[in-house]
Amino acid sequence: MKIKSLMIANRGEIAIRICHTAKKMGIKTYGIKTSKEPNAYYLSFPDEIIDFSDDIEDIPEFLDVERLINAAKAHKIEAIHPGYGFLAESPYFANRCEEEKILFIGPSADIIHKMGNKTIAKQLAKKYNVPLLKGSQGNVKNPEEARKIAKSIGYPVILKAAAGGGGRGMRIVEKDDQLEKMFRLATSEAEKAFNDGSVFIEKYVRNPRHIEFQVFGDQHGNYIHLGERECSVQRKHQKLLEEAPSSALDEKLRTEMGEAAIRIAQSVKYYTAGTVEFLLDQDRNYYFMEMNTRIQVEHPVTELVTGLDLIELQILTALGEKLPIGQSDIKLTGWAIECRINAEDVQAGFSPFLGTIEKIQYPKSKNIRIDSGITDKSVVTPYFDSMVAKLIVTGEDREKAIANTFNALQKFWVKGIKTTIPFHKAVLSNEKFKKGDFNTSFIETEMESLFYQGGDDEMLGAFLATFDFLATLETEDSRTVDFEKGRNISPWVLNKRLK
Amino acid sequence: MKNIQHKETEFIALTPKNTRYKIKNLFTDSLKINHKKLDIQIFDDENGFTYLLYKNKKYHAEIIEKNQNKYIVLINGVSYTFTIETPFSYQRKKYLDKQKPKNKVEVVQAPMPGKIIDVLVEPGAEVKTGEAVIILEAMKMQNEIVSPVDGKIVKVYVRQNDIVNKDDLFLEIAR
Numbered sequence: 001m002k003i004k005s006l007m008i009a010n011r012g013e014i015a016i017r018i019c020h021t022a023k024k025m026g027i028k029t030y031g032i033k034t035s036k037e038p039n040a041y042y043l044s045f046p047d048e049i050i051d052f053s054d055d056i057e058d059i060p061e062f063l064d065v066e067r068l069i070n071a072a073k074a075h076k077i078e079a080i081h082p083g084y085g086f087l088a089e090s091p092y093f094a095n096r097c098e099e100e101k102i103l104f105i106g107p108s109a110d111i112i113h114k115m116g117n118k119t120i121a122k123q124l125a126k127k128y129n130v131p132l133l134k135g136s137q138g139n140v141k142n143p144e145e146a147r148k149i150a151k152s153i154g155y156p157v158i159l160k161a162a163a164g165g166g167g168r169g170m171r172i173v174e175k176d177d178q179l180e181k182m183f184r185l186a187t188s189e190a191e192k193a194f195n196d197g198s199v200f201i202e203k204y205v206r207n208p209r210h211i212e213f214q215v216f217g218d219q220h221g222n223y224i225h226l227g228e229r230e231c232s233v234q235r236k237h238q239k240l241l242e243e244a245p246s247s248a249l250d251e252k253l254r255t256e257m258g259e260a261a262i263r264i265a266q267s268v269k270y271y272t273a274g275t276v277e278f279l280l281d282q283d284r285n286y287y288f289m290e291m292n293t294r295i296q297v298e299h300p301v302t303e304l305v306t307g308l309d310l311i312e313l314q315i316l317t318a319l320g321e322k323l324p325i326g327q328s329d330i331k332l333t334g335w336a337i338e339c340r341i342n343a344e345d346v347q348a349g350f351s352p353f354l355g356t357i358e359k360i361q362y363p364k365s366k367n368i369r370i371d372s373g374i375t376d377k378s379v380v381t382p383y384f385d386s387m388v389a390k391l392i393v394t395g396e397d398r399e400k401a402i403a404n405t406f407n408a409l410q411k412f413w414v415k416g417i418k419t420t421i422p423f424h425k426a427v428l429s430n431e432k433f434k435k436g437d438f439n440t441s442f443i444e445t446e447m448e449s450l451f452y453q454g455g456d457d458e459m460l461g462a463f464l465a466t467f468d469f470l471a472t473l474e475t476e477d478s479r480t481v482d483f484e485k486g487r488n489i490s491p492w493v494l495n496k497r498l499k
Numbered sequence: 500m501k502n503i504q505h506k507e508t509e510f511i512a513l514t515p516k517n518t519r520y521k522i523k524n525l526f527t528d529s530l531k532i533n534h535k536k537l538d539i540q541i542f543d544d545e546n547g548f549t550y551l552l553y554k555n556k557k558y559h560a561e562i563i564e565k566n567q568n569k570y571i572v573l574i575n576g577v578s579y580t581f582t583i584e585t586p587f588s589y590q591r592k593k594y595l596d597k598q599k600p601k602n603k604v605e606v607v608q609a610p611m612p613g614k615i616i617d618v619l620v621e622p623g624a625e626v627k628t629g630e631a632v633i634i635l636e637a638m639k640m641q642n643e644i645v646s647p648v649d650g651k652i653v654k655v656y657v658r659q660n661d662i663v664n665k666d667d668l669f670l671e672i673a674r
Contacts, residue, residue, distance in 0.1 A: 469510070
């Protein structure tokens with residue numbers, strides 16, 4: 001099967017990323033324009049733009065199932081790619097697409113539902129012999145039930161939203177007397193975020209590593225895995241820096257976990273791109289966490305170590321094509337690191353830094369890839385996530401990849417807003433990180449400073465501030481400017497003349 | 500007041516932690532910072548970025564806030580806060596700081612824009628350092644705002660479902 005047209009029900013860098021592959025495959029792309037960012041950079045990539053900016057609905061544009069489907073039908077578009085976030089893991093949306101004979105680029109509604117519900121997913125994992133953490137059989141209804149289970153498996157425990165993901169609706173409970181409050185917080189957050197307040201409880205592993213496997217399945221019973229991604233550098237369950245492969249795995253463990261990931265895929269006859277998430281404890285035991293049924297933000301690190309186009313494989317397998325490669329064709333070469341550069345103020349607890357990006361300057365090199373949805377004059381709005389760009393850098397080995405990434409960050413300049421670049425530099429220059437000796441508690445426990453400062457930086461800042469202060473004073477001192485003698489010229493001007 | 504000889508004046512850039520940078524002979528070839536002769540140059544490049552050149556290294560530099568003698572600048576993306584003083588104004592500031600009574604009321608402000616999900620305390624309540632006082636939802640995450648001190652709640656400025664901006668007042672706590 002082949003398609004000629006594809007709607008991208010997403011924005012930002014992922015919309016652009018999907019456009020690139022679709023163009024390569026000869027598929028015409030349709031983008032969605034919203035009133036929240038009618039001049040966004042991503043809109044210059046699709047072949048056609050469908051205008052949703054009249055704001056006739058209260059529902060956010062990329063969550064408006066019927067409007068997206070009607071637009072696809074009106075333009076006779078054959079397929080919809082949901083990207084990540086928004087409707088990417090909505091069984092309802094996948095089902096509506098199926099009903100309207102629009103191809104959803106992802107697995108079936110039934111698969112999304114099974115894997116999206118952690119209780120069902122865990123039962124499947126158990127049946128297919130994939131290790132799991134101790135915990136409740138299904139959801140817990142009230143704090144009393146949670147308390148009973150917590151006592152039997154021992155504290156600490158974690159409460160998780162059954163419909164959850166991305167760290168929302170998750171609460172760690174260290175002691176019995178916190179349980180009731182945490183239960184209330186977890187259920188209310190889950191209710192708000194997913195319209196489903198049900199939570200389950202499981203043993204909390206202290207300081208695990210977060211390792212995920214990229215898998216693919218087709219609709220002919222073939223499954224492959226593309227190795228792992230190391231996602232342990234997290235803050236409040238939000239990934240900030242990822243790498244492929246992981247320094248925690250050797251070939252034996254990689255094969256074993258890869259096979260377990262494939263068994264998860266087999267358990268639901270999975271097809272298209274998926275990610276199986278594991279926790280790895282300090283004794284190198286691994287436990288199945290969840291399966292994400294979408295393309296992930298961090299997919300580029302896998303692309304750079306495998307040389308494969310994951311969006312292309314995702315589209316092909318959604319179309320019903322056979323996987324063009326088998327497990328033995330997959331070779332992992334070199335090392336790749338991704339830094340999620342967000343418009344956030346690291347010095348103020350990573351709070352969003354809204355504003356206009358006046359200028360952006362990317363580092364350039366053969367081993368650098370930038371996936372970004374912004375350009376000069378782009379506005380960071382409160383409506384969407386705060387991502388500025390993904391910087392993905394490779395090296396022959398981990399040490400070189402780290403050095404290359406640090407050098408790339410030095411040349412990555414953004415004017416007008418603060419970003420997480422100083423944070424990434426701090427991670428990459430941390431000794432424990434360099435040794436590969438870290439886990440999900442890294443940011444809280446191992447980082448002396450969350451942002452990187454050179455030894456002379458504060459002094460240079462003092463110079464800059466004083467320079468400008470004096471320049472302003474001089475300008476105010478006299479309105480008469482004597483260019484001949486160079487008197488009372490703004491030092492900024494003077495400086496340019498001297499150059 | 501025309502043509503004050505600033506070039507010969509010493510300035511002090513003072514950080515909030517009271518680190519002092521004494522800067523002398525700006526705009527001349529004999530710039531001195533903390534009595535050391537230094538060569539720092541400032542450039543605007545063709546792409547609209549400002550950078551400092553020091554010891555053959557480029558430092559991306561930007562002024563993000565200024566208000567009279569108060570500055571927030573970025574060096575390689577990290578912000579630094581300074582007040583610029585003359586030796587005279589610095590002496591006066593030191594004197595005035597000594598006179599100031601110690602502030603015994605701690606204010607809690609919004610660390611980021613968001614929505615108040617829950618206010619967990621009322622005026623009069625005793626709180627401990629690290630105790631959650633407000634649940635703030637921002638960027639789809641619920642964040643616990645904790646008390647920075649041991650004390651008693653004096654005033655609560657927000658209610659459930661309020662939308663707040665960064666630095667909006669949440670509450671006052673008397674130590």
